[in-house]
Amino acid sequence: xxxxxxxxxxxxxxxxxxxxxxxxxxxxxxxxxxxxxxxxxxxxxxxxxxxxxxxxxxxxxxxxxxxxxxxxxxxxxxxxxxxxxxxxxxxxxxxxxxxxxxxxxxxxxxxxxxxxxxxxxxxxxxxxxxxxxxxxxxxxxxxxxxxxxxxxxxxxxxxxxxxxxxxxxxxxxxxxxxxxxxxxxxxxxxxxxxxxxxxxxxxxxxxxxxxxxxxxxxxxxxxxxxxxxxxxxxxxxxxxxxxxxxxxxxxxxxxxxxxxxxxxxxxxxxxxxxxxxxxxxxxxxxxxxxxxxxxxxxxxxxxxxxxxx
Amino acid sequence: xxxxxxxxxxxxxxxxxxxxxxxxxxxxxxxxxxxxxxxxxxxxxxxxxxxxxxxxxxxxxxxxxxxxxxxxxxxxxxxxxxxxxxxxxxxxxxxxxxxx
Numbered sequence: 001x002x003x004x005x006x007x008x009x010x011x012x013x014x015x016x017x018x019x020x021x022x023x024x025x026x027x028x029x030x031x032x033x034x035x036x037x038x039x040x041x042x043x044x045x046x047x048x049x050x051x052x053x054x055x056x057x058x059x060x061x062x063x064x065x066x067x068x069x070x071x072x073x074x075x076x077x078x079x080x081x082x083x084x085x086x087x088x089x090x091x092x093x094x095x096x097x098x099x100x101x102x103x104x105x106x107x108x109x110x111x112x113x114x115x116x117x118x119x120x121x122x123x124x125x126x127x128x129x130x131x132x133x134x135x136x137x138x139x140x141x142x143x144x145x146x147x148x149x150x151x152x153x154x155x156x157x158x159x160x161x162x163x164x165x166x167x168x169x170x171x172x173x174x175x176x177x178x179x180x181x182x183x184x185x186x187x188x189x190x191x192x193x194x195x196x197x198x199x200x201x202x203x204x205x206x207x208x209x210x211x212x213x214x215x216x217x218x219x220x221x222x223x224x225x226x227x228x229x230x231x232x233x234x235x236x237x238x239x240x241x242x243x244x245x246x247x248x249x250x251x252x253x254x255x256x257x258x259x260x261x262x263x264x265x266x267x268x269x270x271x272x273x274x275x276x277x278x279x280x281x282x283x284x285x286x287x288x289x290x291x292x293x294x295x296x297x298x299x300x301x302x303x304x305x306x307x308x309x
Numbered sequence: 310x311x312x313x314x315x316x317x318x319x320x321x322x323x324x325x326x327x328x329x330x331x332x333x334x335x336x337x338x339x340x341x342x343x344x345x346x347x348x349x350x351x352x353x354x355x356x357x358x359x360x361x362x363x364x365x366x367x368x369x370x371x372x373x374x375x376x377x378x379x380x381x382x383x384x385x386x387x388x389x390x391x392x393x394x395x396x397x398x399x400x401x402x403x404x405x406x407x408x409x
Contacts, residue, residue, distance in 0.1 A: 052378055
């Protein structure tokens with residue numbers, strides 16, 4: 001049985017995606033992309049993956065959207081020749097074939113579906129966590145999460161290295177020169193306390209319910225960006241000591257606990273019996289600092305102001 | 310057909326739309342957006358596989374769900390790097406450009 005809401009949502013997602021792919025006005029398309037992220041997160045809620053829905057809304061739609069808005073505003077649009085009709089038709093046919101093949105796979109997925117859920121449930125008690133997704137991220141597949149934070153930091157190093165040499169260690173370009181809009185200044189003073197409380201809640205509840213460090217960190221990064229955009233705080237210096245320490249603490253704590261697991265529990269990233277939950281919370285807390293700093297700085301871009309001493 | 314299958318078809322559609330935009334659109338930033346739509350479709354397919362594998366009292370297989378969360382963050386990192394590269398390319402093309 002298909003629920004009418006699910007059908008409507010599917011049509012909306014596909015139409016928005018189609019519009020994003022072909023519409024002319026790039027700025028409008030970036031706004032559309034943020035809306036698309038929110039629609040997609042509703043699909044995730046209907047798929048009972050609330051953890052993924054939160055991540056999609058916060059990072060997939062929100063953070064990517066702000067980043068692309070900043071870039072779209074500065075990108076010089078060069079007139080490109082549009083591809084001819086023959087090209088459009090042949091690419092359309094190719095893409096239709098890809099979609100049809102994937103649809104055929106979806107319709108013939110094995111039933112009953114293979115699942116790792118029973119294995120996840122079996123050992124969940126030993127991690128003392130209630131949210132199986134957090135258990136996968138930080139216990140069973142902790143190595144993936146460790147590598148993921150490295151990817152985030154490597155991307156940040158890549159972004160920084162695209163700045164001019166003379167600005168190395170300086171702050172990224174200001175968003176707003178001159179007076180910020182009154183509504184923005186007001187929101188930037190009102191929202192952060194609520195944002196911080198909500199992020200703390202999401203962080204803590206992530207052990208047992210949907211939520212966790214990534215979703216919480218994205219909210220904190222959004223609050224930081226909001227305050228910076230309103231001109232209440234200056235753009236952070238990319239070479240600042242506290243920023244660099246915040247970026248390093250997550251992976252350092254994660255690796256230290258990982259290596260401590262070799263003598264204590266018999267393997268890299270293994271947790272000793274009875275200490276799994278406190279260690280996981282410690283790793284998540286340290287990672288949260290790094291993720292907040294990395295997300296904020298990735299959205300802000302490379303240094304474009306001379307370093308303040 | 311169930312709602313889950315419908316979302317699976319939606320994911321397949323998103324992959325096709327993203328691929329089309331990626332190949333057809335001449336503007337680099339739009340290619341980046343199209344690539345994100347393609348990625349969203351792949352994540353959705355994984356989500357459908359996770360939902361179908363609901364067992365042991367969970368509403369879905371937590372392993373693919375966790376992989377999708379990691380995937381979304383990695384996609385964001387790659388998008389940030391690509392967007393900065395595009396800006397750099399665009400700045401380098403300016404006549405009085407600051408390409409240092």
